[in-house]
Amino acid sequence: MECRVLSIQSHVVRGYVGNKSATFPLQVLGFEVDSINSVQFSNHTGYGHWKGQVLTAEELNVLYEGIKLNNVNHYDYILTGYSRDISFLVTVVDIIKELKKANPSLVYVCDPVMGDQGAMVSSYPHTSSYAKWQPLLLFCDIIFHRLLTGRKINTEEDAIEVMDLLHKMGPETVVLTSTDLPSKQGDQFLVALGSQKIKKPDGTNTDQKICMDIPKVDAVFVGTGDLFAALMLAWTHQHPKDLKTACEKTVSVMHHVIKRTITYANEMAGPGKRPTPAQLELRMVQSKADIENPAIVVEAKVLQKSSQ
């Protein structure tokens, strides 16, 4: 497999968020990963302390220039995460536009939001620019999708409508990683949904919509969103017309990594004590076998297949 990803995310010296979270799994799965570190921090911002430096939009541009001057600005995927800095974001968009000219089949995987930053996103002034990016693969946080579509999700029908609205903005694949929909398996589960547009051999369009019940975890993890995006990239690449399998593998890997992490964290903290952010760092390296070949622990249900 010769597949090259450009990942523009944060770097932490210690721990697993941003590029640290995305790179190893993608490499383990055989992807070439070029990584631009948008920041370099000692650790993620959930610790007691954090220190480091940020990359400016100008510096990002300089790095890209180096890649371009060598004529190696050819990527199959581009993966970006969260960015607070508007000028940085604008530079990222310019880079993506150029990369798409170099390779029209480029897939842009965008995970624009960290859940806890909902308040910041709701005041984010350039929401319309997201639409202009025409990302082909878009991961939505519940708050973000409300911003884009103006719709709340109360029922499965609402979810389907929201995903269709998001498709209209460009992405062929939409995943709602968590919703407030009640799970049939009880309140220890949350509901995630996905929708993928597929072109049939006869030229007509169809779509596959799936739904999964995911066990809730009693802990706050950092870096799981970045890992999720990277895994979705990998598994939708391996299973391009089978969102069900791609999602099952992705969510299963997440489950194994998180379980291993919780166990270790509780062991480190000791009985009755809450693990610290340092102890809760994802057990990424230890989860290599699960990343390579995940035992499937969640089954996705196909909701409907409709022609348009």
Place this chain on the structure above:
Amino acid sequence: MECRVLSIQSHVVRGYVGNKSASFPLQLLGFEVDSINSVQFSNHTGYSHWKGQVLTADELHVLYEGIKLNNVHHYDYVLTGYTRDTSFLEMVVDIVQELKRANPNLVYVCDPVLGDHGSMVRLLIIRVPCCMCVHAVMDLLHAMGPDTVVITSSDLPSRLGDRFLVSLGSQRHVRPDGSRTTQRVRLEVPKVDAVFVGTGDLFAAMLLAWTHHYPTDLKTACEKTFSVMHHVIQRTISYAHELAGPGRRPSPPQLELRMVQSKADIEDPAIVTEATVIS
């Protein structure tokens, strides 16, 4: 295995040198790798063009401060590479000294060592360009501190002919009864007809990993290290020639190490070079 490495090396967006060359293999072998990127460049400097930014000594200090404030500055190994900047190097030395106070068993893997910092170096990799008495060289280096010395290439004539170069290693141990012993090994390593970048960084990382797994068996550690290098380089050469086409010299981008593709070899290398114990 719970083993944490602090690696202070360069980062390139594309390709495999510095931290890009060292991290993935170490992670594959189960090491936790904390990495401080001393620079961020688009690619290595062997390409026609390269652009990027460097970390100052102050910025390095700030990053280390963050780690220290969280009381997570506990490492089993420190791995550093080449740096031109003296003030940066001095900051690295200060950090290593502090880390050694936090963990006296810390092993500092340095490729290459510069001058008078040898006293804290436990594992050292050095390229000796000129023909010297290798035992004397290795003993001299041991005297500066390192328990393990590897001379990655020398001008010693190989008994397998001129398509091979000779590498040597020397490791000092203290036996249970308190007496000292030294294991010296010699390897005949096939020469490669290409210039690679990042192989030294990969070598240092692999030597760290395999001496960790075989702490009193330098022979096996070297065999595995050199064998991994062989597989990665062979795969890289084949691919580079394929890309370049018949009769054409591969370009630097084409010669980037096939790191990701060599995962199986890194995890469990088939031994292709046998080390001879020479004393």
